[in-house]
Amino acid sequence: MGNFTEKKLSIEKLELIANDIRQDIIKSLETAGSGHSAGPLGLADIVTALYFDILRHDPKDTKWADRDIFLLSNGHCVPVQYAAMAHAGYFPKKELATLRKFGSRLQGHPERTKLPGLENTSGPLGSGLSQAAGMALAMRMNKEDHRWVYVITGDGELNEGNIWEAAMFTAKYNLNNIVAIVDRNNIQIDGTTEHVMPLEDLRAKWEAFGWHVIEIDGNDIEAVIDSAAMGRAIVEKPVVVIAHTIPGKGVDFMEYDYHWHGMPVGIADVAGAPPKNQQAMEALKDLRTLRGKIKSEGHDD
């Protein structure tokens, strides 16, 4: 079949796909009855940009030797990856309803050996960047200069020491075939990142570790695509994209609220949220109406 992203889609089309993916995240989490909401919703634009524009990949040939690699280091956000993979044709969309269920290929945290198309097993935080580094180094040894490794880490995940070991390592070997994306949504389970364990000055930290830093609006698909292109163009240093995202993006009662980090709709008692039995409906209503939150909708006005 060849490269799935060979034919480029318009930004408007990508935004509509991202919105479909958000709805699937809500639906699959509600069916699952557990799981993380805020991170996956916030990452929907980045992951859509990856699967539908940036990555060279073939959903029908998951072992394609020329494919790019995508690693989700913060494995708890995997509902967004599953939804994107289903939309790209890795598996039937109806399988999304099996998320976190017994016997499902869609495990609560991603397992490479369970679902073709996953490139790693993750969940315990902090290990994705170093796996990406190992892959990028092996690709260089294999003279596979046309392949790229994209890795998403959470921002809370940057508390882990393994990340900074990997940051030093990647810079040492100048693995410029990696584009790292930090999902800077400012929340983690116990609260805001700056409350739990301050990360700022985050740009200065990465720069001090020898990285080139690009900061973007991570909910702007065009900016995501541009930053990936820039990431591939810069060869002097490895590139990290600090993608500022809104946790819970697209669902009014979830946006910016860390309480939704580890909660699905339907079971959460969060102040300001609708009653439990109406949360999924309200979330989907928000996502279906868009209400000017999506850039392309603004274009039509």
Add this chain to the structure above:
Amino acid sequence: MTDLHLVDIKKWVLEPTRKGFGRGLVKAGELNDQVVALSADLTDSIQIGPFAKAFPDRFVEVGIAEQNLATVASGMAAMGKIPFAGSYAAFNPGRNWEQIKTTIAMNDQPVKLVGAHAGLYTGPDGATHQMLEDVALMRTMPNMVVIVPGDSVEAEKATLAMVKDSRPNYIRLARDKSPIVTSEKTLFEIGKAYVFSPGRDLTIVANGVMTPIALEAADKLYHDGIEAEVVHSPTVKPLDGATILASAKKTKRVITLEEAQVMGGLGSAVTELLSEHFPVPVIRMGVKDSYGQSGTPEELMHHYGLSVKHVMMTAHQMLDKK
């Protein structure tokens, strides 16, 4: 037993098992260009140095960062490499166990983990560096092969066998020298145990640096009129149940002998096997729920009850009980 080509006890020479690993790794590099080696600032100490010199483009220095050591190796394996990731066992798998579990074992990447300076034979470095829990830690990890070679010649063969094994592997190596009891012609296969010395009165299951001690004890016990069968079990997982059971059925008494915590290690593996399939009296010799300390290997083996004399005493006690 004659086809094992063991070295006569009077002709034993000494060499650390890590030396054999170092030779095996260079050979592996020559035979397979996908073999790479990663080190965490202990390259020469753990004998990756010769490989690094022979194949500088296939050598990766990760610095003092064992979590990164395991996870970078996982990534390299995912791209077709056969990575040997080495450090002291106290840190690999002592510090990076979760990374090994998630990104190597669960993720099914054929990384070859090398835990050097394991056990009491680390000597004067003391308890922090005498890793005694590594066998237990790695044996409980699904999809992990655990190898404790009995001498440097076997360590070399094990290293080459690991290259051909498609599973994640862990090999445990010692710092100080121990007798070479096997020869080039001695058989080695991952997952196999071997009867190194036949006997009918009791079985001693041993591995690592304890195998020479078991052989020496068996030799001396013979003069006391006790025929001890020494079963060398370099692979702790998967355990060669058939060979160990056959020996236990013959002798009806088993001593396990390891230079590690008996909880979770070879002693546990053998007693689990026997209690399910052929319950016989067992005495587990090894380190018992305590840490090591500084000293020479000889002093430590004596202190922790793991000398030749202790093995002989234990064998006598076991037979007196009948």
